[in-house]
Amino acid sequence: MKILTGNDLKSGAVVWWDGQGWSTHITEAVDAGENADSIIATEDAARRVNAAYAIDAEQTEDGPRPAHIKDRVRALGPTIRPDLAVPAADKMGWDWVI
Amino acid sequence: MADRNPVDLGTGRDDVQLRFRSDEQAGIAAVTVDSFLDQPDAEAVRIEPGDNALDLLPHLSRLRLVEVNFPAFTDGRGYSSARTLREHGYTGELRAVGDVLVDQLRFMRRCGFDAFAPDAPINEADAAAALERFDHVYQPAADEAVPIWTLRHG
Amino acid sequence: MYQYDQYDQAMVDARVEEFRDQCRRRLEGTLTEDQFKPLRLQNGLYLQLHAYMLRVAIPYGTLSGKQMHALADIADKYDRGYGHFTTRQNIQYNWIKLEDCGDILADLAKVEMHAIQTSGNCIRNISSDQYAGAAADELVDPRPYAELLRQWSSFHPEFAHLPRKFKICVIASEKDRAAMRLHDIGINIVKNAEGTLGVAFYVGGGMGRTPMIAPLIREFVPLDQMVTYSEACLRVYNRHGRRDNKYKARIKILVHEMGAEEYTRQVEEEFAHLLEQDIEPPIAELDRIRSYFQPPEFATGLAEKADRSDPDFALWIDRNCSPHKVPGYVSAAISLKPVGGIPGDASAQQMHLMAELAKDYSFDECRVTHAQNIILPHVEVGRLYELWEKLDEAGLGTANLDQVGDIIACPGLDYCSLANARSIPVSQKISERFAANGKGELLGELKLKISGCINACGHHHAGHIGILGVDRKGVENYQLLLGGSEAEDVSLAKITGPGFNEDGIVDAVETVADLYLERREDGERFLDTYRRLGMDTFKEALYG
Numbered sequence: 001m002k003i004l005t006g007n008d009l010k011s012g013a014v015v016w017w018d019g020q021g022w023s024t025h026i027t028e029a030v031d032a033g034e035n036a037d038s039i040i041a042t043e044d045a046a047r048r049v050n051a052a053y054a055i056d057a058e059q060t061e062d063g064p065r066p067a068h069i070k071d072r073v074r075a076l077g078p079t080i081r082p083d084l085a086v087p088a089a090d091k092m093g094w095d096w097v098i
Numbered sequence: 099m100a101d102r103n104p105v106d107l108g109t110g111r112d113d114v115q116l117r118f119r120s121d122e123q124a125g126i127a128a129v130t131v132d133s134f135l136d137q138p139d140a141e142a143v144r145i146e147p148g149d150n151a152l153d154l155l156p157h158l159s160r161l162r163l164v165e166v167n168f169p170a171f172t173d174g175r176g177y178s179s180a181r182t183l184r185e186h187g188y189t190g191e192l193r194a195v196g197d198v199l200v201d202q203l204r205f206m207r208r209c210g211f212d213a214f215a216p217d218a219p220i221n222e223a224d225a226a227a228a229l230e231r232f233d234h235v236y237q238p239a240a241d242e243a244v245p246i247w248t249l250r251h252g
Numbered sequence: 253m254y255q256y257d258q259y260d261q262a263m264v265d266a267r268v269e270e271f272r273d274q275c276r277r278r279l280e281g282t283l284t285e286d287q288f289k290p291l292r293l294q295n296g297l298y299l300q301l302h303a304y305m306l307r308v309a310i311p312y313g314t315l316s317g318k319q320m321h322a323l324a325d326i327a328d329k330y331d332r333g334y335g336h337f338t339t340r341q342n343i344q345y346n347w348i349k350l351e352d353c354g355d356i357l358a359d360l361a362k363v364e365m366h367a368i369q370t371s372g373n374c375i376r377n378i379s380s381d382q383y384a385g386a387a388a389d390e391l392v393d394p395r396p397y398a399e400l401l402r403q404w405s406s407f408h409p410e411f412a413h414l415p416r417k418f419k420i421c422v423i424a425s426e427k428d429r430a431a432m433r434l435h436d437i438g439i440n441i442v443k444n445a446e447g448t449l450g451v452a453f454y455v456g457g458g459m460g461r462t463p464m465i466a467p468l469i470r471e472f473v474p475l476d477q478m479v480t481y482s483e484a485c486l487r488v489y490n491r492h493g494r495r496d497n498k499y500k501a502r503i504k505i506l507v508h509e510m511g512a513e514e515y516t517r518q519v520e521e522e523f524a525h526l527l528e529q530d531i532e533p534p535i536a537e538l539d540r541i542r543s544y545f546q547p548p549e550f551a552t553g554l555a556e557k558a559d560r561s562d563p564d565f566a567l568w569i570d571r572n573c574s575p576h577k578v579p580g581y582v583s584a585a586i587s588l589k590p591v592g593g594i595p596g597d598a599s600a601q602q603m604h605l606m607a608e609l610a611k612d613y614s615f616d617e618c619r620v621t622h623a624q625n626i627i628l629p630h631v632e633v634g635r636l637y638e639l640w641e642k643l644d645e646a647g648l649g650t651a652n653l654d655q656v657g658d659i660i661a662c663p664g665l666d667y668c669s670l671a672n673a674r675s676i677p678v679s680q681k682i683s684e685r686f687a688a689n690g691k692g693e694l695l696g697e698l699k700l701k702i703s704g705c706i707n708a709c710g711h712h713h714a715g716h717i718g719i720l721g722v723d724r725k726g727v728e729n730y731q732l733l734l735g736g737s738e739a740e741d742v743s744l745a746k747i748t749g750p751g752f753n754e755d756g757i758v759d760a761v762e763t764v765a766d767l768y769l770e771r772r773e774d775g776e777r778f779l780d781t782y783r784r785l786g787m788d789t790f791k792e793a794l795y796g
Binding site (some may be wrong): 236238 | 257263266277283387404407414491529531533537540758
Binding site (some may be wrong): 007009010011012013014044047050051067068069070073074078079081082084086 | 278279281285299301302303304332346347348349350351592665666667669671674676677680726727728
């Protein structure tokens with residue numbers, strides 16, 4: 001699947017496209033399919049997201065799992081600061097990241 | 099800062115939106131550096147980022163207009179070209195053209211540019227604010243601004 | 253310490269308003285991200301892996317207690333209660349909101365600080381020797397020269413869109429504690445044969461994907477021509493530095509491709525021209541700046557020896573304290589590298605404590621080092637024990653300066669969008685391993701430096717042992733390098749061979765450390781043994 005991620009323009013928070021808007025939880029990310037480019041263009045122009053891009057991910061029981069470790073780190077937070085993990089995403093645990 | 103008030107603000111011909119000179123605009127077309135060097139009667143030249151302004155130094159006396167092109171505002175070679183020409187005595191119009199944006203205007207003015215022909219029009223209120231925001235400069239450049247270190251020591 | 257006058261203050265205040273306005277236009281949509289990015293970068297604001305990151309300038313690494321308190325307050329008020337001290341002697345915050353930036357800059361301006369030119373393709377914060385003004389071996393305090401260059405380079409209209417970033421370092425001793433020759437310009441304050449102070453210029457050093465040691469291009473520039481010469485160096489670079497490939501755009505590539513001789517010739521030509529332009533600050537300005545760096549009122553007749561009966565304290569003195577030019581004083585290093593900790597990170601609480609200790613023990617001054625530690629430059633030997641007790645209680649008393657546990661590590665893939673691999677967990681595992689097996693005690697000086705990508709923010713090329721994180725088919729992999737040094741015996745480390753996984757690299761470091769312990773001769777550091785034995789011996793131990 002293709003999911004979309006970027007940062008919230010004002011807060012900088014990592015966000016994921018949930019079909020309607022941008023969620024801070026990767027578990028809510030949806031397959032953007034063919035529409036990735038047009039969603040990014042529209043959302044970027046409307047300043048609802050900054051520096052958005054599409055990534056490959058795999059649908060798992062826990063939700064989408066990005067193909068690249070960089071995006072998994074983005075989804076959960078720095079692996080060396082579990083106290084700063086993104087709430088509600090941290091149930092996946094650090095094994096999910098590495 | 100010297101000469102803050104644009105002359106002919108937004109009304110210049112040939113796409114010049116901002117001009118800080120009181121003389122008439124030269125109605126001549128700029129040619130490439132190579133052509134300029136080949137044409138002994140050429141009076142206007144356009145410097146591209148890869149051109150070396152030093153090549154023009156023997157010909158400053160016949161120059162009435164120098165355009166410096168900024169295909170991308172992040173390519174800063176034009177700033178050195180401008181200052182080099184001013185330091186060697188060029189006093190004619192020095193026009194920045196291309197990807198010229200409001201947030202670069204102040205530094206361009208400091209390097210000696212006195213006319214601007216941006217690809218996209220610059221918001222003139224923003225331009226005025228940008229040019230007036232800093233009262234001082236730390237270092238000398240091609241403008242009249244007196245550096246702070248000179249102010250400190252009279 | 254340098255103090256702003258009305259002009260300096262007006263400049264940073266105007267910058268706050270300028271950046272507020274630029275943020276406003278970005279949020280309103282009149283600036284695109286492409287247009288905004290170079291502007292925010294020149295104000296130290298990155299978009300990193302998790303959020304915006306703000307890098308605050310700490311000119312030549314010097315901070316007052318009040319400034320350190322302010323940095324702690326920013327960590328608490330706008331970030332998540334901590335900050336990260338960097339290899340460029342700056343501090344960065346990892347969780348900044350764009351909408352808070354104007355207020356943060358305003359808070360910084362109140363304590364004479366800013367984030368100007370801490371990123372972007374411009375002249376960055378000027379770095380220097382962390383023991384400046386204290387070191388027993390320095391010729392003069394290098395910081396007045398660094399401050400003069402700070403002013404000259406701030407808002408320099410010609411050099412805001414250079415081919416690439418530009419880093420300048422100023423030192424004033426034969427010993428190089430600031431990696432001077434791995435900078436775009438390394439400046440060494442020297443005396444000529446007549447005993448006159450002047451400046452030696454080394455140009456075209458750097459790490460990154462093509463590490464280079466800067467060649468000497470001018471042995472002696474008179475002090476009252478230093479700014480003019482710098483301007484000439486920059487102008488030739490701005491004119492000819494490559495812009496077709498960002499990986500070949502640093503000045504080191506220009507100097508290398510053009511040849512140091514031809515580069516120097518062009519600089520000298522430009523210098524001769526610029527001398528006629530009269531751009532040099534009046535010498536009175538250097539005198540004015542120097543007056544802020546006068547030595548504090550040191551006491552005399554102080555005890556020169558500490559009571560070493562507490563062995564932990566004695567070890568800390570031996571490892572973390574450096575000789576001072578005034579009898580009865582030392583410079584004391586606060587290690588930000590506790591065993592298993594995150595190199596360079598400090599909590600707001602720790603920053604507040606260091607600020608208080610700077611006030612109480614070090615004439616209200618502290619320094620940030622390129623090795624990501626904090627120095628209290630002027631501490632009475634007789635008060636070291638109480639200082640150490642306070643540090644130790646706060647987890648800041650680790651006795652490991654320049655030891656295997658004192659690891660330089662970039663933020664790596666835990667924070668950085670450029671990284672290929674994580675650096676911090678590797679550094680944690682290594683420091684834990686050498687603490688647990690007791691070998692750390694035996695190794696002596698061993699500088700270990702880890703970067704999470706080829707950009708080399710963790711200085712891996714300059715490590716006695718360097719580690720470079722790479723991406724091997726989506727999996728983190730680590731290459732081992734040996735033989736680098738950032739000091740006066742500068743050299744570039746070489747890759748040993750095939751890389752290792754995370755646990756494998758920890759084992760590999762232990763293997764080369766073991767070889768050193770086995771083969772070292774009297775007084776040899778790891779680096780010396782490596783240089784004597786050569787790479788092949790170490791390869792043999794690693795790969796059999």
